[in-house]
């Protein structure tokens with residue numbers, strides 16, 4: 001089951017997230033070529049897949065030109081067998097023992113771009129984005145704060161992966177700053193809501209799941225037995241959340257302006273093929289789910305996710321949490337089966353968020369709302385500062401990786417700096 | 430303010446929805462040309478805008494070829510002044526007194542298609558679809574059934590237009606049949622949910638609002654003073670709803686599989702330019718909304734919306750409701766201002782649903798859930814049948830029009846027949 005650990009002729013440092021065993025997919029442009037196109041990455045070099053394709057290196061696999069597109073949607077629409085073939089081909093081309101590219105300086109100059117000369121773009125045209133709520137610890141902790149411990153976990157929570165539709169237009173790639181949102185807030189000591197900038201700006205640590213392959217037609221659910229064929233790969237996802245706006249608006253139809261102002265993802269899509277060695281199960285589910293959700297055992301991946309905060313006064317980012325995808329109660333394949341159960345058609349490029357991933361301990365929580373108990377227990381930083389929520393100027397950084405003794409499959413990071421809210425007369429009241 | 434009532438040389442019957450004063454926009458293909466393209470309609474003729482454009486008739490307005498595209502997104506991305514210019518140009522070309530097209534039989538054969546030889550397609554590539562909940566009567570009636578009269582209208586309802594994100598992939602054009610959805614249902618007399626076909630399949634009468642123009646960047650809200658510049662036009666919308674699935678799943682994050690299986694829209698987008706003569710206000714809002722929602726007075730349109738049911742045993746469709754867009758509490762421009770208040774970027778082609786439009790009387794309700802009081806007061810049909818919800822084989826038809834003494838601006842209709850649920854072993858339990 002474990003892949004042979006191949007070395008590349010490209011130097012890859014021991015702690016790199018992007019060894020030859022990874023082969024992530026992304027998009028972007030370089031200082032010498034401003035056209036966004038599809039790329040991969042090995043160590044600190046970006047591999048220009050569009051250039052490789054133009055040179056004919058993939059002709060044996062397909063006549064379609066996938067990689068000159070500004071997004072990966074066309075490639076993601078193919079099936080898993082083809083994704084696997086392309087991945088193997090790329091690994092073979094850059095293997096240490098293969099002279100074809102290694103010894104061709106002219107070719108290497110065309111297809112390898114130092115990461116410092118490259119800017120990532122949003123890798124996918126996202127048709128629909130859906131956010132789930134699949135961590136039991138998170139649902140319970142937040143439920144306690146919004147509704148009290150009695151009603152924290154709703155009756156349906158253990159029966160189905162609760163999810164809701166999100167906003168696809170405002171999904172951005174890492175490093176896009178976050179303008180502090182404004183909106184309606186209802187303070188406890190006032191009968192009327194006010195218009196205000198958000199005073200409780202939070203992050204949510206999630207994994208994003210990109211769908212691909214030949215997906216279902218409207219009216220035909222996806223059987224859980226084939227759900228894994230329809231996941232192209234994973235990214236880190238930060239579901240920025242305005243808690244004070246959320247608590248006022250979310251009843252009875254769910255979060256809206258508290259979430260739709262921005263969602264950030266990491267730029268490199270890590271394929272489930274690369275993550276295969278890190279496949280794990282999840283604890284048995286009790287009660288046993290209905291047959292359409294039955295996966296034996298539910299599948300997860302051992303992905304460690306660390307969260308850091310860098311305030312303007314801190315000299316370096318400070319770690320505030322370490323969690324793991326395995327802390328979810330529901331699997332990503334159960335999410336997909338449930339999403340489509342009533343016949344909803346899924347499309348290549350659709351994005352599912354897992355929901356905030358909180359572990360069972362205080363150092364494994366997925367958002368500041370939980371860490372600070374909604375402001376009651378602020379997080380202490382090493383320079384004496386505290387944070388209950390995010391301040392202007394703070395940078396929030398989420399890093400993910402799957403590690404074995406021999407190698408690391410990394411996600412890189414997703415990060416964003418908080419900018420002050422807009423100031424304009426019209427909105428004042 | 431009222432347009433001069435122009436006559437076309439194309440014969441338009443007195444009761445047609447599509448006189449020269451309308452000029453709706455749609456897409457589709459004809460028996461002689463299978464390429465989907467942009468079109469308009471006068472009486473019972475489809476006007477091939479792509480063919481008119483290819484002949485150079487719009488060259489004085491723009492060099493861009495908008496209408497050979499399979500959707501209207503490119504045209505909708507332009508500003509209202511250009512929409513107005515194109516509309517006037519089309520009206521002038523088909524005016525009774527203009528010989529240019531009228532007396533050119535060869536040209537008419539190229540650009541006019543009998544409606545019987547034409548098939549409408551989904552007119553827009555919808556980036557994101559959002560559904561609101563803006564009828565006070567509907568929110569109160571449904572709130573009573575789901576939560577009791579005490580909690581029927583939540584605290585936030587009179588303060589902001591409650592909305593939630595919907596699923597854009599499953600928005601289809603009229604006449605697409607509806608496969609009865611299946612999913613998790615929790616019956617009152619059982620401790621466990623079951624997997625079942627929906628037993629409470631319902632419709633929701635709504636108006637769909639298509640956005641256009643130069644829209645806002647991420648982080649920059651749309652000022653309500655300019656919101657009307659960003660609405661391209663309106664359609665009829667049926668937000669099919671599985672009430673038994675909904676009542677179990679919707680807490681706390683809103684409807685999901687109960688709604689995402691299908692949403693149907695009428696094929697012709699009626700521009701707000703055509704609806705200008707039917708502009709009305711809405712009753713004063715109490716409490717007065719926050720400044721970012723203040724529109725004085727809130728704008729609506731006098732659009733009558735009738736709902737019909739045709740069961741297999743009925744000889745003709747039977748009217749079950751007559752309502753009006755004016756029955757909404759919140760205006761469509763207030764919805765747009767609220768949607769973007771925290772910085773959510775809107776895109777040309779985005780679709781907003783108003784939410785179910787229920788009037789104050791029993792004959793003006795927007796869904797069967799309300800008409801039948803969740804099954805307690807079934808609707809009687811003229812042949813002795815009754816309906817609390819939709820049966821397999823039933824067709825639900827919604828018709829909309831704005832009428833004055835002199836002319837009608839119609840929407841045509843949105844319709845769909847209910848097909849039996851899928852039967853397959855795998856899902857049985």
Ligand SMILES: [Ca+2]
Nearest residue numbers: 204239355356
């Ligand atoms: Ca979330």
Ligand SMILES: [Ca+2]
Nearest residue numbers: 633668784785
């Ligand atoms: Ca609705």
Ligand SMILES: [Mg+2]
Nearest residue numbers: 131239259353
């Ligand atoms: Mg979220």
Ligand SMILES: [Mg+2]
Nearest residue numbers: 560668688782
């Ligand atoms: Mg709806």
Ligand code: NI
Nearest residue numbers: 128168557597
């Ligand atoms: Ni969407």
